[in-house]
Amino acid sequence: MPENFKNFIAGEWVAPSTGNYFENRNPADWNDVIGCFPRSGPEDAQRAIASATRGFAQWSKTPAPLRGAVLQRVGELLVQKKEAIARAMTREMGKVLAETRGDVQEGIDTAFYAASEGRRLFGRVVPSELRDKWAMSYRRPIGVAGIITPFNFPMAIPTWKMFPALLCGNAVIFKPAEDVPHTGHLLVEILLEAGLPPEVIQLLHGQGSVVGRAVIEHPEVPVISFTGSTETGSAIGATCGRLHKRLSLEMGGKNAMIVMDDADLDLALDGVLWGAFGTTGQRCTATSRLILHEKIHDRFLKMLGDRAGKLRLGPGLEEKTEVGPLIHEESRQKVDSYVGIGKQEGATVLVGGATATGGALDRGWFYQPTVLAGVKPGMRVEQEEIFGPVLSAIKVSSLDEAVRVNNDVRYGLSSSLYTRDVNAAFRAMSELDNGITYINAPTIGAEAHLPFGGVKQTGNGHREGGWEVYDFYSETKVCYVDYSGHLQRAQIDTYTE
């Protein structure tokens, strides 16, 4: 019998009020059931919000350096448990162990950054325009933060949101994606073991459209941070706009790597294989378009076809595996339907293009790493997020044309340029319309101490990571102290000397 996991509400591990559960299965082997997780209802959300409100009253008064000390212990526990969490994550999400270890490492880096921020969390003191008066700003906690996360980075993305939210003194309600509830469970266990007061964190499992929605619509949750698809993010944005909530959205991408005729092609080849097929293409920053200068187009595609066709598919828990499964069958069908659309639009399948079968692959949601050649700007496979191991190759004749093709999509997360020309690199950095641009590296590889996010329909102007996320999770309060002993009127009692 698979284990029935619980929610964490009001300081206790509890069964859902609905009495209903959903199964969590290994995408590399659908016979392997990891456990059953609560299909929570709105009543569970109500209890979690009431408890988090009490947690906020306590935690917001805890000095920030002490909040940082809790996050320091969280980081240390993540270091201790890194291998076990990585294995659990590969089992429920599918990506290979090297990547799930990296996913945990991102959580560790984020914890230690947050811990140190507890002794900074700077405000500003600036000169007043009036005499004998101080003018300053500082940061205040906001309240209960609703954190809604996707399946592809089951540890890193929740930590990007939760750790700065907690460091700033907010309480957190965490709703992990339905596909990765076990990693969410392990993360909350660690927060509690590290000494976080229990009512400061609430874990709610279940469907986004039910329990996620209940959190978003509740008036006592003033901060929402969401990462997921642009479609879901748009709906959440409409609700939060109506309710005047503070909202951070991180959504889809259609990221391009440009390879110029002077590039180191071997370096670019390693980069595109990692960028396009790492995490089986299920990264928001995945390289899904390859923009090739016409002078190296045919040669590079030949090199790529040879290598992509040899990538080893298999369960991510096996060390020799290079590409794991997709998250579920629906996702595999979506990928396959896009390959069909690409062919109808006139693209040719250079490599892959079908479900991967045979042996252990028959028990999981595997799809062959696929390269579509002859893709033209404007085709659906060039414009829409596929979120799988499908790369569309496009031929261009200049850097200007490559930049135009890169920019002509509704998303704007990351881009990359391979060149040896420093002038071209700097021009591209300024003209590529994305939140992140890499030179001579693929479109993936964010570091925890830098801001992360995209422009256009990828985001709504906020950033995760680095120093900027602390602005999102804190309210700026300004204080003026006039010690002149008489009324001084701003903008009216001006001094000329």
Ligand code: NAD
């Ligand atoms: P998704 O939008 O299906 O789900 C994300 C989360 O939203 C899940 O927890 C889900 O339960 C919840 N949800 C769904 N409907 C909801 C609703 N009506 N109200 C509240 N919550 C709801 O996304 P996914 O399939 O898990 O993840 C893949 C998507 O995430 C891709 O589009 C990818 O590009 C994007 N993504 C973006 C970034 C980024 O930083 N820009 C990072 C990772 C993933």
